[in-house]
Amino acid sequence: MRRIIFIGSILLSLHLPIPPALSSEDPSLVEARRRMVERDLKGRDIKDPKVLEVMGRVPRHLFVEPSLKNKAYADHPLPIGEGQTISQPYIVALMTQILKIRPGERVLEIGTGSGYQAAVLAELTDQVFTVEIIESLTRQAARRLRELGYDKVRVKYGDGYFGWEEEAPFDAIIVTCAANHIPPPLIKQLKEGGRLIIPLGSTTYFQTLTLLTKKMGKTDIQHLLGVAFVPMTGEARKK
Numbered sequence: 001m002r003r004i005i006f007i008g009s010i011l012l013s014l015h016l017p018i019p020p021a022l023s024s025e026d027p028s029l030v031e032a033r034r035r036m037v038e039r040d041l042k043g044r045d046i047k048d049p050k051v052l053e054v055m056g057r058v059p060r061h062l063f064v065e066p067s068l069k070n071k072a073y074a075d076h077p078l079p080i081g082e083g084q085t086i087s088q089p090y091i092v093a094l095m096t097q098i099l100k101i102r103p104g105e106r107v108l109e110i111g112t113g114s115g116y117q118a119a120v121l122a123e124l125t126d127q128v129f130t131v132e133i134i135e136s137l138t139r140q141a142a143r144r145l146r147e148l149g150y151d152k153v154r155v156k157y158g159d160g161y162f163g164w165e166e167e168a169p170f171d172a173i174i175v176t177c178a179a180n181h182i183p184p185p186l187i188k189q190l191k192e193g194g195r196l197i198i199p200l201g202s203t204t205y206f207q208t209l210t211l212l213t214k215k216m217g218k219t220d221i222q223h224l225l226g227v228a229f230v231p232m233t234g235e236a237r238k239k
Helices: 027-042 049-055 066-071 089-099 116-122 135-147 184-188 234-238
Strands: 002-007 010-015 078-081 084-086 106-110 127-132 154-157 170-175 190-201 207-215 218-227
Touching (some): 049 089, 066 078, 089 170, 089 207
Parallel strands (some): 106 127, 106 170, 127 154
Antiparallel strands (some): 190 207
16 A cells, blocks of 8 residues: 655655554563553552553554663663653653543644654544654654554654644644753643643753643643653744
């Protein structure tokens, strides 16, 4: 099957293989994913049954380098190249749970990385848009998502600080890189009642996971817990 993927101003025509059947997964990896859900998610404060189901289904080991697949279900970040990381499973589940994604909602992700968070979101809604500032990661994530059957995820190469104006407004925005302020374009691109979650604070040391909700044109801010993410680059570094 021939698919056309739009990435910023780049058109990629990809001839992709048929995704491997889940039944062909290594049983040890299936068991590792089950343990991750039971121990690191259910065993903590992840209670949303839909989030737990999705985290137990998405093959995280296919979003990391093959040499790291046996570490894919450990509850810590892993390198994905270009100085970036895939977030620990607990944080992915937590941010997803907090946003309370409903079917049909339009969700924007800032910081595609390897595509894992986008895949988790795509299990909850068919309207997922994701922006990545590193071109090589953009191409790899777009290919990986299509190979795994996440055909409706839209991937863009660009500076996530500016969001994705052409596709706005969004019901929810998830920022997977740290910033010392909330980018104004992202607030503008939220719908009334929309939710935005971001690691906010020092981009060198640690941040506070912060939830913003747009109410009557104003912003309600909740500071949730301490986290550590890689910094947002591009325009964010100028502020």
